[in-house]
Amino acid sequence: MNKKKLTEVLCGAEQLCRKRGVRLTARRRTVFELLCASDKPLSAYKILDRMRVAARNPAPPTVYRALDFLLEQGLVHKLESLHAFVGCTHPEHPHSSQFLICGDCGEVSEMENEAILQSLQTAERATGFKTRHPVVELLGTCAQCAEKHQSG
Amino acid sequence: MNKKKLTEVLCGAEQLCRKRGVRLTARRRTVFELLCASDKPLSAYKILDRMRVAARNPAPPTVYRALDFLLEQGLVHKLESLHAFVGCTHPEHPHSSQFLICGDCGEVSEMENEAILQSLQTAERATGFKTRHPVVELLGTCAQCAEKHQSG
DNA sequence: GGAAAGGATGTTATGTTATAACATCATCAA
DNA sequence: TTGATGATGTTATAACATAACATCCTTTCC
Numbered sequence: 329m330n331k332k333k334l335t336e337v338l339c340g341a342e343q344l345c346r347k348r349g350v351r352l353t354a355r356r357r358t359v360f361e362l363l364c365a366s367d368k369p370l371s372a373y374k375i376l377d378r379m380r381v382a383a384r385n386p387a388p389p390t391v392y393r394a395l396d397f398l399l400e401q402g403l404v405h406k407l408e409s410l411h412a413f414v415g416c417t418h419p420e421h422p423h424s425s426q427f428l429i430c431g432d433c434g435e436v437s438e439m440e441n442e443a444i445l446q447s448l449q450t451a452e453r454a455t456g457f458k459t460r461h462p463v464v465e466l467l468g469t470c471a472q473c474a475e476k477h478q479s480g
Numbered sequence: 481m482n483k484k485k486l487t488e489v490l491c492g493a494e495q496l497c498r499k500r501g502v503r504l505t506a507r508r509r510t511v512f513e514l515l516c517a518s519d520k521p522l523s524a525y526k527i528l529d530r531m532r533v534a535a536r537n538p539a540p541p542t543v544y545r546a547l548d549f550l551l552e553q554g555l556v557h558k559l560e561s562l563h564a565f566v567g568c569t570h571p572e573h574p575h576s577s578q579f580l581i582c583g584d585c586g587e588v589s590e591m592e593n594e595a596i597l598q599s600l601q602t603a604e605r606a607t608g609f610k611t612r613h614p615v616v617e618l619l620g621t622c623a624q625c626a627e628k629h630q631s632g
Numbered sequence: 633g634g635a636a637a638g639g640a641t642g643t644t645a646t647g648t649t650a651t652a653a654c655a656t657c658a659t660c661a662a
Numbered sequence: 663t664t665g666a667t668g669a670t671g672t673t674a675t676a677a678c679a680t681a682a683c684a685t686c687c688t689t690t691c692c
Contacts, residue, residue: 408560408561408615408617409560409615426603428607428609430609431612437607439603439607441599441603443599443602443603444596444599444600444603446599447593447595447596447598447599448596448616448618450595451578451591451593451595451596452618455580455589455591455623456622456623456626457580457582457618457620457621457622457623457626458620458621458626459618459619459620460583460619460620460621461618461619461620462616462617462618462619463560463561463615463616463617463618463619464600464614464615464616465560465614465615466600466604466609466611466613466614466615467611467612467613467614467615468609468610468611468612468613469609469610469612470608470609471607471608471609474608474609474610
């Protein structure tokens with residue numbers, strides 16, 4: 329993410345939190361910024377390492393608390409299969425996403441596919457299950473890496 | 481799972497491994513049996529605890545190696561969102577499942593829903609992403625627990 | 633302003649999940 | 663029997679996550 333876009337996203341997050349009456353404190357903002365600035369998902373401990381530059385001697389709970397807050401607000405997503413987190417670039421509306429996780433280059437793309445959500449909801453209705461949080465993560469190879477393998 | 485069904489599943493696993501030319505050793509069999517006998521998913525360390533009854537002083541790699549083998553053979557599934565494992569009751573054909581995970585009673589049901597798989601595949605084709613392993617886990621409340629809450 | 637309440641953070645310790653690295657043992661084929 | 667391969671044992675440690683309690687900051691109310 330370039331600097332301009334990052335500023336936009338941070339401003340958006342500020343506004344969102346103000347509107348909701350919750351506090352995007354310095355710590356939380358730092359964690360969110362680090363995630364958004366990274367083009368790859370970051371584990372809590374990677375975030376911790378990068379925080380050492382700014383804050384002095386942060387401990388794991390510092391990061392996990394900030395992540396809990398950001399997850400609640402929909403500003404970040406957790407990738408269960410990677411034990412890692414990504415910033416969400418469109419947190420304005422509550423949503424559930426699907427993630428395409430490339431095992432080659434490590435890039436993750438977030439998508440919001442209506443057909444997938446529909447099919448999940450149909451299955452729920454059939455079974456009577458009430459989903460609170462769907463986890464959909466596709467582990468594989470992205471288009472670019474797949475192409476490299478074919479040509480290379 | 482009752483004892484008769486468990487015996488059947490174990491026999492099935494034996495046959496499957498023989499057919500594939502891979503070895504369902506004592507350790508692997510034990511891990512598989514513990515998972516199948518449990519009505520809830522088990523973490524690797526829970527399995528380890530239960531193994532202490534039989535083997536003397538097993539260490540984590542013992543369990544993780546057995547799990548790796550069983551995962552490869554499709555005899556067990558990993559639930560990423562729980563850091564836990566479940567036995568698969570129909571490993572004959574390779575398949576990818578979806579899991580309904582009840583946060584109340586802890587029960588997990590495995591389903592193989594064609595419509596969901598279709599919608600995932602459609603999304604893949606649209607993006608050029610090649611999925612090796614789809615993770616679909618719905619966290620919520622099962623029908624029974626939901627009913628209890630309404631009436632209770 | 634000052635006190636009380638609630639939320640956020642700091643700090644220490646520990647729990648939980650997972651793997652690296654190397655030694656040993658078992659199985660099977662040549 | 664020997665060599666190759668795969669499975670297991672063993673020790674240590676890496677990586678991920680939270681409990682528990684102290685402290686501090688912010689807001690509200692008097």
